[in-house]
Amino acid sequence: MYRHPITGKRHGMGASKAQAIAAAKELNAMLIPDSDLVAKVLGRVTLNDHIDWFYVNVIPDRDYKAGTLGTYQAQMNKLRNSLGTSAVEDVSVQDLAELMEAQSARTANQFRQVATDLFRAAMSRGLRDDNPAQATLKRRERKARQRLAKAQFDSIRAVSKPWMRNAMDLALVTLQRRNDVAGLKFDDVRDGILYVVQGKTEKHDTGYLAITVGPALLSIIRRCRDDVMSPYMVHRKPQRKIKDREGMDHWTQVAPDMLTRTFATARDECGLFAGIDAAALPTFHEIRALGIKLYRDQGIEPQRLAGHSTAKMTSNYDSGHDEVRWVEVSAELQI
Numbered sequence: 001m002y003r004h005p006i007t008g009k010r011h012g013m014g015a016s017k018a019q020a021i022a023a024a025k026e027l028n029a030m031l032i033p034d035s036d037l038v039a040k041v042l043g044r045v046t047l048n049d050h051i052d053w054f055y056v057n058v059i060p061d062r063d064y065k066a067g068t069l070g071t072y073q074a075q076m077n078k079l080r081n082s083l084g085t086s087a088v089e090d091v092s093v094q095d096l097a098e099l100m101e102a103q104s105a106r107t108a109n110q111f112r113q114v115a116t117d118l119f120r121a122a123m124s125r126g127l128r129d130d131n132p133a134q135a136t137l138k139r140r141e142r143k144a145r146q147r148l149a150k151a152q153f154d155s156i157r158a159v160s161k162p163w164m165r166n167a168m169d170l171a172l173v174t175l176q177r178r179n180d181v182a183g184l185k186f187d188d189v190r191d192g193i194l195y196v197v198q199g200k201t202e203k204h205d206t207g208y209l210a211i212t213v214g215p216a217l218l219s220i221i222r223r224c225r226d227d228v229m230s231p232y233m234v235h236r237k238p239q240r241k242i243k244d245r246e247g248m249d250h251w252t253q254v255a256p257d258m259l260t261r262t263f264a265t266a267r268d269e270c271g272l273f274a275g276i277d278a279a280a281l282p283t284f285h286e287i288r289a290l291g292i293k294l295y296r297d298q299g300i301e302p303q304r305l306a307g308h309s310t311a312k313m314t315s316n317y318d319s320g321h322d323e324v325r326w327v328e329v330s331a332e333l334q335i
Helices: 017-031 037-041 047-057 066-083 093-101 105-124 150-158 162-174 178-182 215-224 256-269 286-297
Strands: 193-197 208-212 315-318 321-324 327-330
Touching (some): 047 105, 066 093, 150 162, 150 256, 150 286, 162 215, 162 286, 178 256
Parallel strands (some): 208 327
Antiparallel strands (some): 315 321
């Protein structure tokens, strides 16, 4: 039976379900453009409905950071705008592949990842038996950003302020990410060991490092102690004290974003990157890649120091309290 979307009257559509659906779609397109009344008449779940369900039942349990949530939101919006009124079971591999073709490789892969997650949830709900997003091809991403050479690092460092030099040296020798470098405290060093809980991997129990403080790292840490009283190794004396800064617990603390901006300023001032496309300019994060290369050039495998574990680390449980098993590593890069 077909229910007229305006008058409410019901009409017989014959014995063939396929023909009835095709006819109903054509009628709806003429009577109320841009609507999917067929899905409602037949009780089917639209992609919009499923996305709404996903945000209520899946996303809240994942503890995603703001950046990841933003990626999901952007890619879900693309699905809504293009296929939102389609029934979940009717979305095809071709539909998704055509959407991916109009995007850059990186964005297309983000779209594919989000869509794969979304349709995996649809399978768990019994809304379809396959995952059309997983059947699409992952695009090869070509890295546009230039790698940072040691000579370039030295030039940028030479025009940087002392606190920024400390941050750069810590990043180079310890191979830690920007956020982890900004969070290093003097109290993290105990009995000649620098303890680092890598923020990006903390929830996966894969980033608990106990770094032996050798001569090179010790020299950097000692240099970090200056006439500004701060619990943080990377710190600065701002022009004025600002209390209760979001995410900050001390007035001398340097935010991760400031590391990015200050590095970019020094990079531009050093004069080595004039005329280079903005997308290709090295960022603070490239210090980590440079450090990995230098370690390998010196015959040292940096995998564990960088926190790139191949096996999941375990936690010990004693008397109801979690005790993290720290991975013992050394930071002995000669710079």
